[in-house]
Amino acid sequence: MAKIETTRLLLRPVSRNDVADLHDIFSNLDAMAYWSTPPHIDLAETEAWVEAMMSIDPREGEDFVVECNGRVIGKAGLYTFPEIRFILNPNSWGKGYAQEALTALVDRAFSVHQLPSVDADVDPRNEASLRLLQRLGFQVMGRAPRTWNVGGVWCDSVFLRLMSRGHQVR
Ligand SMILES: CC(C)(COP(=O)(O)OP(=O)(O)OC[C@H]1O[C@@H](n2cnc3c(N)ncnc32)[C@H](O)[C@@H]1OP(=O)(O)O)[C@@H](O)C(=O)NCCC(=O)NCCS
Known part of the structure; x- marks a missing residue:
């Protein structure tokens, strides 16, 4: 699996050594506020995520650990094509890192994987993600109520899409 270098970041394949750093993120209540699963309580939950990331069929998706200055600051990718x-x-929000990582992932989705579009499914309360995606050119395609049951609470979805230039409707 490829590595992607951007101005400030390295996006690389996950390894079992990343479990502790990723657990810090997946157990963080703020980071997980609008995720599709509850925050991780046990390290074993994060270990299972890492195993799942490592066993993605490259024809079906790819997911990266995001590093900045040698430190793991997050995770980003298209775990299942075409959803980002x-x-x-x-502690790494507000610096434009997500925008930098997603710009590289979208470019790769269109140029390497030749996807006609990249999609996103975002909780309508998740303003930071909606702002980020719309800044990258994603457009809202629709909304649906009660799409995810997260720890017994129903959450809604906003569906967004970015078309590759070659597939835009003229
Ligand atoms: C979604 C998420 C990654 C966005 O993080 P973020 O740091 O706000 O995103 P960006 O990289 O776009 O950074 C934008 C902010 O950095 C600031 N910034 C600073 N330097 C910057 C730079 N060089 N370039 C761009 N923005 C910069 C911007 O002004 C902006 O600040 P603002 O939000 O106060 O307007 C983060 O909120 C997150 O991890 N959320 C939890 C997970 C989640 O909900 N994921 C979505 C599920 S699909």
């Missing part, structure tokens, strides 16, 4: 998902440690 991303999460950063709150």
Whole structure:
């Protein structure tokens, strides 16, 4: 699996050595406020995520650990094509890192994987993600209520899409 270098970041394949850093993120209540699963309580939950990330069929998706200055600050990728998902440690928010990582992932989705579009499914309360995606050119395609049951609470979805240039409707 490829590594992607951007101005400030390295996006690389996950390894079992990343479990502790990723657990810091997946157990963080702020980072997980609008995720599709509850925050991780046990390290074993994060270990299972890491195993799942490592066993993605490259024909079906790819997911990266995001590093900045040698430190793991998050995870981003298209775990299942064409849906993009991303999460950063709150101590790395507000610096444009997510925008930098997603710009590279979207470019790769269109140029390497030749996807006609990249999609996102975001909780309508998740303003930071909606702002980020719309800044990257994603457009709202629709909304649906009660799409995710997260720890017994129903959450809604906003569906967004970015078309590749070659597939835009003229
Ligand atoms: C979604 C998430 C990654 C966004 O993080 P973020 O740091 O706000 O996103 P960006 O990289 O776009 O950074 C934008 C902010 O950095 C600031 N910034 C600073 N330097 C910047 C730079 N060089 N370039 C761009 N923005 C910069 C911007 O002004 C902006 O600040 P604002 O939000 O106060 O307007 C983060 O909130 C998160 O991890 N959330 C939890 C996980 C989640 O909900 N994921 C979505 C599930 S699909």
